[in-house]
Amino acid sequence: MDIPLIDIAALSSDDTPARATVAAAIGHACRDTGFFAITGHGIGPGLIEDAFDAAREVFALPSARKQALAIARHGHNRGYVALGVESLDEKAAPDLKEAFNLVWTDERSRPPNVWPPIEGWQGRMQAYFDAVLAVGRRLHEGFAMDLGLAPDFFADKLDAPQATLRLLHYPAEFGAGAPQGRAGAGTHTDYGNVTLLATDGVGGLQVQRRGGGWIDVPPLPGAFVCNIGDCLMRWSNDVYVSTPHRVLPPARERYSIAFFLDPNPDALVSAIPSCVPAGEAPRHAPVTAGEYLRQRFAATYGKAAGAG
Ligand SMILES: O=C(O)CCC(=O)C(=O)O
């Protein structure tokens, strides 16, 4: 299979050889397509279903209510992004999707989230956010072990992360009749360290094959599709690959929930020693994760959307 299915349950155990086996499987996928799917993550189907229900409720709000929650109004990458605002492929026409973003915040160093006025919504989404963040941190223990680092290498670089939970809605009316050249989400790589994606079982996500062509990501109920982003690729001196992917205009209405786990703003992204061959210089200059992501967001949203 092009996108391996990895049971990560042993990562939560204290069985060192079993942890190393999972880490090696993750590492292999990160060097190959940069995409893998995980089971054994410990997030029950009920929590995932609740998150999708909450996503359907927010996108079903009247347009004016959604606009009141817009990122363009609130800034800091929180809130609603309407259809036609964003192009993940910076050179292409806007994506045929709407989105709602929630960010990691301690409500002191960063502003609070924007919450829609829906009964019980905040509790459901925060529970999902916390659960998926824990899994994302656990995956980093696997990356660290695979890269010859202490398992907790990333822990203090992810304790105030630039993490974003992004509810996505691709409306049905664009399926077969999508305007020429318009995608659900244009071809792009993700910016941060790792993305954990839950889908509702409607296809459309495709991953670029290195030799050319596209791999259809099959519906994987209960699993998360994970992929490496540009920041971790840079950290690994390009040993891990951040692979371009896209979402076709779906034939049916489609919902997905992406969780982007990106490091603390002040974390220094500097080539991991085991990834730099002896006698060679690192491929990229060190940069803070905050500065790196600022540059990437500016390119996608432009100033008008007030992202970042
Ligand atoms: O909706 C999806 O399946 C993927 C979305 C995606 O790749 C992204 O938002 O970065």
Ligand SMILES: [Fe+2]
């Ligand atoms: Fe993506």
